Amino acid sequence: GENVEQHPSTLSVQEGDSAVIKCTYSDSASNYFPWYKQELGKRPQLIIDIRSNVGEKKDQRIAVTLNKTAKHFSLHITETQPEDSAVYFCAASTNDMRFGAGTRLTVKP
Amino acid sequence: SQTIHQWPATLVQPVGSPLSLECTVEGTSNPNLYWYRQAAGRGLQLLFYSVGIGQISSEVPQNLSASRPQDRQFILSSKKLLLSDSGFYLCAWSAGSINNQPQHFGDGTRLSIL
Secondary structure: OOOEEEEOOEEEEEOOOOEEEEEEEOOOOOOEEEEEEEOOOOOOEEEEEEEOOOOEEEEOOEEEEEEOOOOEEEEEEOOOOHHHOEEEEEEEEOOOEEEOOOEEEEEEO | OOEEEEEOOEEEEOOOOOEEEEEEEEOOOOOEEEEEEEOOOOOOEEEEEEEEOOEEEEOOOOOEEEEEEEOOEEEEEEOOOOHHHOEEEEEEEEOOOOOOOOOEEOOOEEEEEO
């Protein structure tokens, strides 16, 4: 089955800097890649997703890139703000969705 | 629009007691439904998923079970809770008729076993 690895497990950046979180997946049939943000004690919420027919997608300060050949995808957050502090999960999906272990992002004011 | 409800929000139970957590979805038909457990500071562990009434797939062997008595109702149960069952339980749904759709999570139940 699908295996998703996520790096780094923790990430600390200064407010205004960029943050990048990377994921790799094992199943070349995976064709849908969502990213979730989970604030402390809250539910994971979808922030952006990308499908395999697209190499990059952007939504304001958030972008996701996908390299199907290398089987990896990344989340990019620019101009980080303290409210971006949360745990971020990547996932890869064919018929099943598998999640990465999460990245705890801390944005220091 | 679609909404997902989970209850209770928090629960404190003694070891050996039974458990029933309920999840309902509104505004959609024939959703895929999921139960996840999240230990403190950890990732999402898929416990069960269902593609239809009475259809349950289990991801990990454990003392938990799931049932789907109605199209938009998903129940997580246990006959005898263990200390290791403590955690944050999340229900989620996705559109059942279309592959590769996002999962949408409920607010979760924080379960503490004493």
